[in-house]
Amino acid sequence: MQPKIDTSPKVADDIKTTTCYMCACRCGIRVYLQNGEVRYIDGNRDHPVNKGVICGKGSAGIMQHTSPARLRAPLLRVGERGSGEFREISWTEALDLATSWLGEIRRTDPKKLAFFTGRDQSQALTGWWASQFGTPNFAAHGGFCSVNMAAAGLYTFGGSFWEFGEPDWERTEYFMLWGVAEDHASNPIKSALGKLKSRGVKVVVVNPVRTGYGAIADEWIGIRPGTDGLFVAALIHELLTSQKIDLDYLARYTNAHWLVIQNPGAHDDGLFARDDDGQPLAWDKGSGEFASAKSIDIAPALVGAFTLDNGRKAVPAFQLVADRYLSLDYAPDRVADETGIPAATVRRIAAELAEAAFDKEVTLDVPWTDWAGRAHDQMIGRPVSMHAMRGISAHSNGFHTCRLIHLLQILLGSIDCPGGFRYKPPFPKLIPPHVKPTGKPGEVKPDTPLPGPPLGFIEGPEDLLIDDQGVPTRIDKAYSWDAPMAAHGLMHMVITNAALGDPYPVDVLFMYMANMSWNSSMNVPAVLGHLTDKDPKTDEYKIPKIIYSDAYYSEMVAYADLVLPDTTYLERWDCVSLLDRPVSQADGPADAIRQPVVAPDRDVRPFQDVLLDLGARLALPGFVDDAGDPRYPGGYSDYIVNHERAPGIGPLAAWRGTDGGEYGRGAPNKNQLERYIENGCFHYHELPENMRFYKHANRDYLDWAKGIGFIGSSEPIVFQLYSETLQKFRLAACGHGTIQPPDTHRERIETYFDPLPFWYAPFEESALDGSEFPLHAITQRPMHMYHSWGSQNAWLRQITAQNKLYINRQKAHELGLADDDWVWITGHLGRVRAQISLMDGTNEHTVWTWNAIAKRKGTWSLDKDAPEATKGFLLNHLIGELLPERAGGYRYSNSDPITGQAAWFDLRVRIEKAEAGDESRPQFEPLSAPHLVDPPDELEYGLQFREARP
Amino acid sequence: MHPAYSVILFTTASGAGYGLLIWLALFGALGVMPTERWIGAIGFSLSFGLITAGLFSSTYHLGHPERAWRAFSQWRSSWLSREGVLAVATYVPAGLLALIWIITEKLGAMGAWLALATIILALATVYCTAMIYASLKTIRQWNIGLVPLVYVALALATGSVLLNVLARAFGHGGDWSSWLAILMLALAFALKAMYWMTIDRQQSKYTAEDAIGLKGLGMVRAIEPAHSQPNFVMREMGYRVARRHSERLRRNAIALAFVIPIACCLAEILLGPSFGIVAAVIATNSAAIGVVVERWLFFAEAEHVVMLYYGAERA
Amino acid sequence: MTTLPQTTEKKLGLVIDLDICVGCQACVTSCKEWNTSGYSAPLSDQDPYGSDPHGAWLNRVHGYEIGDGETSLTLHFPRSCLHCEAPDCVTVCPTGASYKRAEDGIVLVDPDTCIGCKLCSWACPYGAREYDYAQGVMKKCTLCVDRIYNENLDEEDRVPACVRACPTGARAFGDLGDPDSAVSKSVNDRGGFDLLADFGYKPVNKYLPPRPRRDSNNGANTPFLESTAPGANGAQSATDRFFAWADRMLAR
Numbered sequence A: 001m002q003p004k005i006d007t008s009p010k011v012a013d014d015i016k017t018t019t020c021y022m023c024a025c026r027c028g029i030r031v032y033l034q035n036g037e038v039r040y041i042d043g044n045r046d047h048p049v050n051k052g053v054i055c056g057k058g059s060a061g062i063m064q065h066t067s068p069a070r071l072r073a074p075l076l077r078v079g080e081r082g083s084g085e086f087r088e089i090s091w092t093e094a095l096d097l098a099t100s101w102l103g104e105i106r107r108t109d110p111k112k113l114a115f116f117t118g119r120d121q122s123q124a125l126t127g128w129w130a131s132q133f134g135t136p137n138f139a140a141h142g143g144f145c146s147v148n149m150a151a152a153g154l155y156t157f158g159g160s161f162w163e164f165g166e167p168d169w170e171r172t173e174y175f176m177l178w179g180v181a182e183d184h185a186s187n188p189i190k191s192a193l194g195k196l197k198s199r200g201v202k203v204v205v206v207n208p209v210r211t212g213y214g215a216i217a218d219e220w221i222g223i224r225p226g227t228d229g230l231f232v233a234a235l236i237h238e239l240l241t242s243q244k245i246d247l248d249y250l251a252r253y254t255n256a257h258w259l260v261i262q263n264p265g266a267h268d269d270g271l272f273a274r275d276d277d278g279q280p281l282a283w284d285k286g287s288g289e290f291a292s293a294k295s296i297d298i299a300p301a302l303v304g305a306f307t308l309d310n311g312r313k314a315v316p317a318f319q320l321v322a323d324r325y326l327s328l329d330y331a332p333d334r335v336a337d338e339t340g341i342p343a344a345t346v347r348r349i350a351a352e353l354a355e356a357a358f359d360k361e362v363t364l365d366v367p368w369t370d371w372a373g374r375a376h377d378q379m380i381g382r383p384v385s386m387h388a389m390r391g392i393s394a395h396s397n398g399f400h401t402c403r404l405i406h407l408l409q410i411l412l413g414s415i416d417c418p419g420g421f422r423y424k425p426p427f428p429k430l431i432p433p434h435v436k437p438t439g440k441p442g443e444v445k446p447d448t449p450l451p452g453p454p455l456g457f458i459e460g461p462e463d464l465l466i467d468d469q470g471v472p473t474r475i476d477k478a479y480s481w482d483a484p485m486a487a488h489g490l491m492h493m494v495i496t497n498a499a500l501g502d503p504y505p506v507d508v509l510f511m512y513m514a515n516m517s518w519n520s521s522m523n524v525p526a527v528l529g530h531l532t533d534k535d536p537k538t539d540e541y542k543i544p545k546i547i548y549s550d551a552y553y554s555e556m557v558a559y560a561d562l563v564l565p566d567t568t569y570l571e572r573w574d575c576v577s578l579l580d581r582p583v584s585q586a587d588g589p590a591d592a593i594r595q596p597v598v599a600p601d602r603d604v605r606p607f608q609d610v611l612l613d614l615g616a617r618l619a620l621p622g623f624v625d626d627a628g629d630p631r632y633p634g635g636y637s638d639y640i641v642n643h644e645r646a647p648g649i650g651p652l653a654a655w656r657g658t659d660g661g662e663y664g665r666g667a668p669n670k671n672q673l674e675r676y677i678e679n680g681c682f683h684y685h686e687l688p689e690n691m692r693f694y695k696h697a698n699r700d701y702l703d704w705a706k707g708i709g710f711i712g713s714s715e716p717i718v719f720q721l722y723s724e725t726l727q728k729f730r731l732a733a734c735g736h737g738t739i740q741p742p743d744t745h746r747e748r749i750e751t752y753f754d755p756l757p758f759w760y761a762p763f764e765e766s767a768l769d770g771s772e773f774p775l776h777a778i779t780q781r782p783m784h785m786y787h788s789w790g791s792q793n794a795w796l797r798q799i800t801a802q803n804k805l806y807i808n809r810q811k812a813h814e815l816g817l818a819d820d821d822w823v824w825i826t827g828h829l830g831r832v833r834a835q836i837s838l839m840d841g842t843n844e845h846t847v848w849t850w851n852a853i854a855k856r857k858g859t860w861s862l863d864k865d866a867p868e869a870t871k872g873f874l875l876n877h878l879i880g881e882l883l884p885e886r887a888g889g890y891r892y893s894n895s896d897p898i899t900g901q902a903a904w905f906d907l908r909v910r911i912e913k914a915e916a917g918d919e920s921r922p923q924f925e926p927l928s929a930p931h932l933v934d935p936p937d938e939l940e941y942g943l944q945f946r947e948a949r950p
Numbered sequence B: 001m002h003p004a005y006s007v008i009l010f011t012t013a014s015g016a017g018y019g020l021l022i023w024l025a026l027f028g029a030l031g032v033m034p035t036e037r038w039i040g041a042i043g044f045s046l047s048f049g050l051i052t053a054g055l056f057s058s059t060y061h062l063g064h065p066e067r068a069w070r071a072f073s074q075w076r077s078s079w080l081s082r083e084g085v086l087a088v089a090t091y092v093p094a095g096l097l098a099l100i101w102i103i104t105e106k107l108g109a110m111g112a113w114l115a116l117a118t119i120i121l122a123l124a125t126v127y128c129t130a131m132i133y134a135s136l137k138t139i140r141q142w143n144i145g146l147v148p149l150v151y152v153a154l155a156l157a158t159g160s161v162l163l164n165v166l167a168r169a170f171g172h173g174g175d176w177s178s179w180l181a182i183l184m185l186a187l188a189f190a191l192k193a194m195y196w197m198t199i200d201r202q203q204s205k206y207t208a209e210d211a212i213g214l215k216g217l218g219m220v221r222a223i224e225p226a227h228s229q230p231n232f233v234m235r236e237m238g239y240r241v242a243r244r245h246s247e248r249l250r251r252n253a254i255a256l257a258f259v260i261p262i263a264c265c266l267a268e269i270l271l272g273p274s275f276g277i278v279a280a281v282i283a284t285n286s287a288a289i290g291v292v293v294e295r296w297l298f299f300a301e302a303e304h305v306v307m308l309y310y311g312a313e314r315a
Numbered sequence C: 001m002t003t004l005p006q007t008t009e010k011k012l013g014l015v016i017d018l019d020i021c022v023g024c025q026a027c028v029t030s031c032k033e034w035n036t037s038g039y040s041a042p043l044s045d046q047d048p049y050g051s052d053p054h055g056a057w058l059n060r061v062h063g064y065e066i067g068d069g070e071t072s073l074t075l076h077f078p079r080s081c082l083h084c085e086a087p088d089c090v091t092v093c094p095t096g097a098s099y100k101r102a103e104d105g106i107v108l109v110d111p112d113t114c115i116g117c118k119l120c121s122w123a124c125p126y127g128a129r130e131y132d133y134a135q136g137v138m139k140k141c142t143l144c145v146d147r148i149y150n151e152n153l154d155e156e157d158r159v160p161a162c163v164r165a166c167p168t169g170a171r172a173f174g175d176l177g178d179p180d181s182a183v184s185k186s187v188n189d190r191g192g193f194d195l196l197a198d199f200g201y202k203p204v205n206k207y208l209p210p211r212p213r214r215d216s217n218n219g220a221n222t223p224f225l226e227s228t229a230p231g232a233n234g235a236q237s238a239t240d241r242f243f244a245w246a247d248r249m250l251a252r
Ligand SMILES: Nc1nc2c(c(=O)[nH]1)N[C@H]1C(S)=C(S)[C@@H](COP(=O)(O)OP(=O)(O)OC[C@H]3O[C@@H](n4cnc5c(=O)[nH]c(N)nc54)[C@H](O)[C@@H]3O)O[C@H]1N2
Pocket: A118, A119, A141, A144, A145, A146, A390, A512, A513, A514, A515, A516, A519, A520, A521, A549, A550, A551, A552, A553, A554, A555, A556, A566, A567, A568, A569, A607, A779, A780, A786, A787, A788, A789, A851, A852, A875, A876, A904
């Protein structure tokens, strides 16, 4: 007899919605609660990001939430830094201490506080806090992550890859994915790929490694790292020579017709020719006269040479584009060797792109009005779409490579059209967004807020944050000649610069959610040295005080003096705001919240509450009311509801106004959070159909976006194929203007601030001897792990507890290596021992590994003999912040010369068989774990629920 | 396959126990062995002891030994269940036989019938034990007709070696019991040798391509494991013994299980009764160790088809 | 109950599309998460924070490479119980704890009667059964029998946890006994196949093969765009022709 079973058991006492934070994709989730404990987590079907699906990490949230590595109370260091010896203290003591350290700085010199936050949480709050504190030394992790992508996009078309846009998955007919293993849009990309393949849409993956997305691509292009720019330029070359570009689109939406002054050696060379009102000029072929390039009733010339009134010559920007990419330097045959892509493949891909764009045109019968007020009864699209991320970004030529990809998209006419790459509101923004960084010398004063935000977008040398000697005013040297267009700051330089006192020392380094002594540091041994270096005279640490907020016992915690323990993501309020990095869709803006679904069982506090509390204790303007009392006594949820950045504009856009009836702008609504919760903890504002495409030039969209404060003006957003901002820096490097780069930087600025994108070899590669370091070494994110924090997860670590170095099978045979051999990976800074694995789907000049699997012994509540610690390895030990010395002795940072983006993937190595042994090297002193629970020897999670059932 | 000691002990000890039981029953019924009380007491105790110890040992392998009784229920389809049922069933005639033997010191017609039942049930039990393994299509080294023959032959051989000690200890042994042991050992050896030849010659049936169901695309190589530490399946099914190692162990098994016991038995015959008991004891010990090694190899040399998913190219 | 039903009313199972599985492990952890608190709760983990972490999982995803060099493929391969029609994993079970349901064909282990003899795992060629070391019983995919009929879940959620989670849509659930079901149709259209068909266990779950890649090795041959090297085509170079073309009248 077959047993009778209950096929309809109770699944939960309660199901609460919130937002996942096992990674930054921020999907909507539903948390099943039984007896107050988490029983199950699934995806919220209504949520625009994940539409019900969930990923490998999100489904393992229970183990993240119950990790034995969770910090339990505030900690004060008692041993030496890095010893892991702490004393538990009360929150009162912790906050008093922090207030006294920070108060002293604010009264004397606010820039002596460096406040850096790692993962992308609450940047709208943290940035505002820094600005109210008065320190320019604020950034989030963008500078080492993907600022190349953000900056290249925002300076080119007012949007960006990243999460600021997405392909029109539903309509695209051809999809190219560049240098992406997982990305922030984890679930959306996966869902879309599944649908594209089922629709028969060709998916091309450009990546030195074939795993994950590459595995299911119709075509995998195993490019040599750092050479994508050449490949793209060759595609452009092919499209130009065959006239397969959308000239109408260029004339309508770009600066292709803007006239560029050709006046070699002069101060205005390469700038746009402008009329008296400062409007760019074009040559109108209709009237045969110069005219404002922005006027609509002209027939602009895209090529030719024209003589301006005063005898200067000028050519349309497009002429320069054509001249550059028609050059044989970018012919497919020329790039084949360098990229490893056969010329025939380049030519075929170009043909496929053209075919998809021009022969598979998409038309939607949706009437819309363009910026000039002209009505169109259809939306016509070129259904080619692309997405790119760190494989492009994390090279020292990433900014220009990314610009090249955007140029390719624009030449095909495929930005924000049906089937193309689409903005997610609040994007597009003006080019660049009209927010300038503050923190110039006179703007940093005791007891005074900055006049604006610390981060923003500069438009020329005059916006740099340097003093009259050219010395950077920011600790990370962002917006200095080292990294002029560092839109996100340079988090990876903070510890080194602070310890070296270059440009100046700081008193307190305050960090949040960043494992800077391990997987997010470039060259771990050096950074550990900086964190523990003392001034021999005073015996004080060179970085005197470090405050750090983490939720878990990470490698970084041991290097803090004061540890502020955060909650887990299921225990707090959070706000995924349009002022920050929202969860919008191309069809409309969306924002979300996280609500506490379980209460903490430890003496921990949400970091945002703590930050608001500190702000009030320090009496920062905005954090206290007129009476000097805390302005948000209810903590972060109070702030989310009641804070106004500008009148009527707050962290959340929906259900504003006293009755909750307003969107975007409106008075605070005390029931706002309840409304979000009722709606599943998010709000998705779908735009009417006529606003969904051509947002950069769509009258209804632009007016609406201005109305709710997304953009400051409803002028059309004109794509900058040719970037005048870059040219301004170049002119400065050539000696024009009063703000001059130091001589060490002149050549670099002149070379790389090219107003048109171009390809150059990544720096480390050109600085080193190729025969000594013949291989590229790169990393990829495993889909089921989030950086360092996945390894504490009892389920996820069973899937990957050790990383290996993958190497092309053929190459391994040449080197006499076999599967599971131990090898030395040697770079110019040192060597690492690791175990190898052979595969065919890896570019022959490339080795790679999974990122951030390795752990330091003693951390994350793992046993000291955990495979993560004994066999795992980081390539970070080999990656330098600085490049090898060049002639003249100056060591440039190992980053993109435009943005300062860390060049993680420029690493070059050689591989040799290592002596027998089964431990990875280097190994660091094990850390002792402070005041944590003992991890169990066995887990039987779920047993409690079975017993509870009848 | 992972060689679990509880299972090795179970199959070898109970095999020897059933072997001894069969010979006792047979020779007792035929009157070849005198049905003296002490022979019976010791012989049956030894045999029941071995069987029972084996059965108990097998429960060490279970996650829930307290539920072991449930294993008697599925005799219709499960060889393990059949084995359990028969093992228990065997106790009945064998126990009665033992009682009659010990109490009455003669067997009679009743005894003969009980002996017959005992022999049939004991043989069937050993056969079922073997069929637990031989019926598994997943393991080509086991899924062959020789396996039950080897199991039965080895049970009879080890039983005969024990019988020889017993008989000789009571002074009833002689050339007949040695010859029996020699014969049975030789038979078992022949079968085991055939078994080894068979599995060495055997073609692996399946490839990794079969396992993932995609043929004609090329060789399949595992590049990214599903988990980085071994899981149950790998621990249980993934045990592999190096070829060199297994060859050495086979030689040891042959020497210990067959060559030395046969030599001892021949020595008994040649050197006469005074030496007999010593030789028989040596033979017993040697055979015991030899059969354990043989059984260890039976597991260790077995390749489970599931390993195709875990990087094996063929199975 | 160890003897197999003659027929089952339905043949519920999964269809896994190898063409779009990216190996993300969502199905793996979602399965673990549901089932560790579900019908076969718990799925225990040994040494979870130690040197040898392992536990009972009902679904695993492997990464393989097939073939050599240029034409090689990377394949992600999810593997769970196939709910075979004639599997020995059921018939070998001495206790009846392992059984195949007559109504829907789901192969289950009764955790209250299993003695943990592990024999069923030996009989399964697919590695679908995993022993729970803490509980001392065998665990296996339940096809989420406590979800698919569960009236406490929204109707659209009455699918296995792995199917519900899968971001790419590589997993589908349905009645493979019904030729008109969506899953049967996709098996038909896409050439769905059995694993180790020769074995004779008649798996219910089916796999869909990867679609042929569309690269140079597989006949992607869109004709190249027409272009000639400058100067090669009569008097006018490609560049000149390009400029002539680009010099058209364009309205803004
Ligand atoms: N070799 C190599 N190195 C790299 C990269 C690479 O590709 N290759 N990628 C780089 C990039 S792009 C990035 S973004 C960085 C990422 O590196 P990090 O920014 O360091 O990211 P994580 O390691 O994920 O986590 C940072 C810290 O956040 C803590 N944390 C987790 N949850 C919470 C919480 O709820 N509250 C608080 N307060 N803390 C929490 C974790 O415990 C951890 O210590 O790594 C960089 N490093």
